[in-house]
Amino acid sequence: MVRRHELTNAQWDRIAPLLPETGIPGGRWADHRTVVNGVLYRTRTGIPWRDLPERYGSWQTVYERHRRWSADGTWSNILRALQAGADATAQDSDGSWAVNVDSTSCRAHQHAAGARPRGPGRPPRKRGGTRVDPEGREALGRSRGGLTSKVHLLADDRCRPLIWLTSPGQRGDSPMFIPLMEALNLARRGPGRPRTRPDRARGDKAYSSRANRSYLRKRGIKATIAQPDDQRSKRRRRGRAGGRPPAFDRDQYRQRNTVERCIGKLKQHRAVATRYDKRDYIFNGTLATAAIVIWLRDLIKEPSDTA
Known part of the structure; x- marks a missing residue:
């Protein structure tokens, strides 16, 4: 019987060939499906690892498998395999492929703070009883909401996450736009790079900057980015020297809501909405497991699927 928040048979058959082999010299791994369901249950509910139901086996096994697969890229490889051909399945009526950019802040639980620094360097200073690194180590920082991480996300027109980057919560959106676009890399179903x-790239006013627009123009990507009022007034004050206003398609901009809906789907997973992971790479693994669930539900329609 498939329990709530666990993979159906069709979903499991889709990702089973993408997992590492269960047998290792000198030992034997626990069943992959049981462990994966345990990871997904924790991602969806946000419970402590020690409180996992006994049907998933030892919580140390489930946590260690999640930590290992977050570090070696197994979760990312599974997601990349599911994303193959995404540019063809999320095209506009004119056959073009668009991405939508936005960010969201994830409040960090007190258990996410206090990770020891790796390698040489000064230890992070203390604020309010929690350790915070001024350089943004482990993608944790201070913002108005307290100790937070920010997830910068690209999504397609079917509300599916394509790529993301994490940063401290106080980091601005605009400087992360070019790194996000540079990280975009979707495999094709057939031959080819x-x-x-x-x-096309769509974004709100936070991404309206000369550097971002110039980057898109050089790469031949159409920009649908709203312009804030201060940039408009500054251009008008300069008269002819201000140049022409950037092109803006209102109908295209209305479709930017898909990235906000994608963020809503990600934050249905409580271990994403509230960060409990100390290490940034483990938190990215948690994001990857939530994204895998979103992609599986989009690719495999289950009539009895319970959200």
């Missing part, structure tokens, strides 16, 4: 250049 991965797709790295969409036809």
Whole structure:
């Protein structure tokens, strides 16, 4: 019987060939499906690892498998395999492929703070009883909401996450736009190099900057980015020297809501909405497991699927 928040048979058959082999010299791994369901249960509910139900086996096994697969890229490889051909399945009516950018802040639980620094360097200073690194180590920082991490996300028009980057919560959105676009890399279903250049990029006013627009123009990507009022007034004050206003398609901009809906889907997983992981790479693994669930539900429609 498939329990709530666990993979159906069709979903499991889709990702089972992508997992590492269960047998290792000198030992034997626990059943992959049981462990994966345990990871997904924790991602969805946000419970402590020690409180996992006994049906998933030892919580140390489930946590260690999640930590290992977050570190070696197993979760990322599974997600990349599910994303293959995404540029063809999320095209506009004119056959173009667009991506939508936005960010969201994830409040960090007190258990997410206090990770020891790796390698040489000064230890992070203390604020309010929690250790915080001024350089943003482990993608934790101070913002108005307290100790937070920020997830910068690209999503397609079917509300599916494509790529993300994490940063401290006080980091701005605009400086992360170019790194996000550079990280975009989607495999094709057939032969050919991965797709790295969409036809259009949509973003809100936070991403309206000369550097971002110039980057998109050089790569031949159409920009649908709202312009804030201060940039408009500054251009008008300069008269002819201010140049022409950037092109803006209102109908295209209305479709930017898909990235906000994608963020809503990610934050249905409580271990994403509230960060409990000390290490940034483990938190990225948690994000990857939530993204895998979103992609599986989009690719495999289950009539009895319970959200």
